[in-house]
Amino acid sequence: MKRTLTIFRGTKENGRYEDYEVEQQEGMVVLDAIHRIQAEQATDLACRWNCKAGKCGSCSAEINGKAKLTCMTRMDTLPDGPIRVGPVKTFPLQKDLVTDVSWNYRVKKRITPFTPKTYTPEEAKKGEFNMKQEDIDRVQEFRKCIECFLCQNVCHVLRDFPENKEVFDGPRYMIRLAELEMHPKDDADRIPYVKETSGVGHCNITRCCTEVCPENIVITDNGIIPLKERMSDRYYDPLRMIWRKLTGKS
Amino acid sequence: MPSLPAVSKTHEFDVIVVGAGGAGLRAAIEASREGARTAIICKSLLGKAHTVMAEGGAAAALRNTDPRDTWKVHFRDTIRGSKYLSQWPMAMLHAQEAPERIRELERWGAVFDRTKDGWINQRNFGGHQYPRLAHVGDRTGLELIRTLQDKGVHSGIEVFMEVTVTKLFTKDGTVTGCLAYERETGKFHLFKAKSVVVATGGFGKAWKYNSNSWEYTGDGHTLAYEAGAELMDMEFFQFHPTGMVWPPSVRGTLVTEGVRGEGGILRNSEGKRFMYDYIPEMFQGDFAETEEEVQRWLDGDKDARRPPELLTRDVVARAIRSEVKAGRGTEHGGVYLDISWRDAEYVKKKLPSMYHQFKELANVDITKVPMEVGPTAHYAMGGIRVDHESQESTTVRGLYACGECAAGLHGANRLGGNSLTDLLVFGKRAGEHAARRALETKEHPEIPAEEVQAAIDAAVAPLERESGENPFKVHEELEELMQDNAGMIREAEDLKKALEGLAAFAERVRNIKVGGNIQYNPGWHEALDIHNLLVCAEATARAALEREESRGGHTRADFPQSDAEYWQHHNIVLKKGADGRMEVRRVPLTPWSDEVNRIMEASAEELSGDTHAEVHPL
């Protein structure tokens, strides 16, 4: 079956959508079609990819207006008719489907990295942390993040107001913060950062980020909301904070 | 056409690391820790290297799941798995240092799955006598690369991402730096360096069906080879037994060995569990012989032997191929891999990304029906020949290699899970030695401007040509040539055909023309990458023709037996000759030391009693 892809070509100054026709084979994903076009019709068509299996988070794009991984979007799941593929909108366009995502890396760098607690005597003997699986399930959920930045792309705070990148780290980094804060063996305190710098207050819980996450991370309910709670405990409920300090319980 | 035929920026570093996978990142962290000014260069965005795709786990004798395990058992498994061609001093360092490298990752923030007691959990994998793979579900590589990446960016390393290295410079046999271009803009950068660490991964893109990304074109192998380094073990390429075979668009995509580690069963179209019939002599007696024993093993009975699905990859891949050839394959030319007999929730918890991958890409629910699988080109055992301790090239001073692009640890066949700890153990060593050497070197040597200009001109040539061939088409045909003539099963006739074909390709690669301009132009990038693939393909075919026996990842239909007398004791080394041609040489292996002899012959009880080299407090 022949299928038309309408793909964004060019740069910010000089860009347009162009039609390409490909033979749609069984099981084909949008990235396959892009590769066919690249090989046969437009060798300079720029796109990113690595794993072609939803593991690296390189191939994000907007397919028929929806933020998706092109390698995990089967063409036969899309409605008949042309398939429109454009770059993600929240980051500056470089060329065709490739955008400048370096802002994300800069945000990550300013978050205090994992800071290990000292070993207990038992741990020191073994040279490993002792952690129960149930105490790290949540941390592992957040660590599934493949940094595709689709959540950053759809979050209206960042998408509609580019200047907000100065004041809001975005959902990806909310769960990075949550992951570190919930790590049972982390010794740093990032709650002041959450309050002063991360801009968590800009998030009004629309859950658009959670909806697009290809790793099914429940960004808002499992990450952002608990983070907001920790912050308000600390700053607006000093009694609970003291309780927590004394008992080690939240 | 707006080409930029000059260097737009020159940088000076003590250590340049080419490649930001597990090996490159670990090397850069160590180099920086040693006090060297360090930069890391990679073709993709940071965190997207091949390492991110690793699924099953990282092998280290942590002794958390089975206390009988020790570094010695791990060492012996590696040597046996390598079909005796591993450089044993490397295998020894690897087995001894791997546990420490894993524990260190945990202190840098990695969160591995836990045992009931709260320690790092370990899973079974092919060729490993005990459950040995530290893992995080089936996304261990992501955990590893993310941890190293986060550690790295806070270690003062400068990162150049989406920058591709096209040339290494040397003076009098010593490395002096490299040339690279920015993918986005096409601008050229010159890096002067006192040491260069190459950690660019493999070259599976030489075959049609593979589990590899566009990056796997053997750039580091070729850069080093052209700078005078030796390549070794290039005839050994691992065809992973279980790649997806259907639908066509995902053919080759990996199905982790973790599926078999969790009890996945291989059956042919007649429903027969065929691996019982393929246990090689070397492993006779080590594997379960009945379903009942397998079940006991799965239930944790320490006296039961492992299921034959967990034989080494070379054995399983050949078995699958034989079944399909004998007409007992599935509709799409594979065999069945079945995990659906296990509890659905367990499968989803332990193999979430496999579940997801089959569901989304093949419409198959692996908790209900079997998968269809077949061999796929996966891993390069061969690579840059290095000193066992320092990872320095045997012939080029100041050039180091680690990770998949280095040779030595895996010999004729790599055990699953040994790559990830290879990256860590030898990445660290490479970084350390590269830094020390750099810090002892006073000045950055000059790189002659003519050499730099010549390298730039060569790189932009495909853009400037009036006409020529399409790079993607040339690549596709190259893959076919290799798949047909230098794939899993080889023969002298075919290998000669491959070599003739490759000579013709060399000519075609020189005549590639790409359209468009120099900015983010995949056609241009491809044109440069194919040249590297071609060198690796030639090395593979030449070495494969030379080795007249079958062993591990090299099977000769015309020499189906292993030769214990001669070839078991020789590696094949390739080097660029003075006339530009590839020279092939046989090099004897280092004889086993007394300790190695003892370990190889010891009984299981003898090895498990020894806990030497277990705990190194941080």
Ligand SMILES: Cc1cc2nc3c(=O)[nH]c(=O)nc-3n(C[C@H](O)[C@H](O)[C@H](O)COP(=O)(O)OP(=O)(O)OC[C@H]3O[C@@H](n4cnc5c(N)ncnc54)[C@H](O)[C@@H]3O)c2cc1C
């Ligand atoms: C699907 C899959 C699953 C796997 N599962 C496992 C597993 O469970 N356990 C295990 O032990 N192993 C596994 N492996 C193998 C293992 O993942 C790889 O061998 C290993 O990650 C390679 O790491 P590396 O650091 O050597 O290279 P990579 O991680 O591939 O990194 C190479 C780096 O070099 C850069 N590069 C390449 N060329 C250039 C150039 N010209 N200029 C600049 N930069 C360049 C790339 O951009 C990249 O950053 C798996 C492999 C695959 C494909």
Ligand code: SF4
């Ligand atoms: S829930 Fe918050 S972070 Fe997520 S999209 Fe909405 S505003 Fe953005």
Ligand code: SF4
């Ligand atoms: S949280 Fe999900 S959507 Fe956001 S970057 Fe990570 S994987 Fe992508």
Ligand code: FES
């Ligand atoms: S190519 Fe890796 S997620 Fe799509």
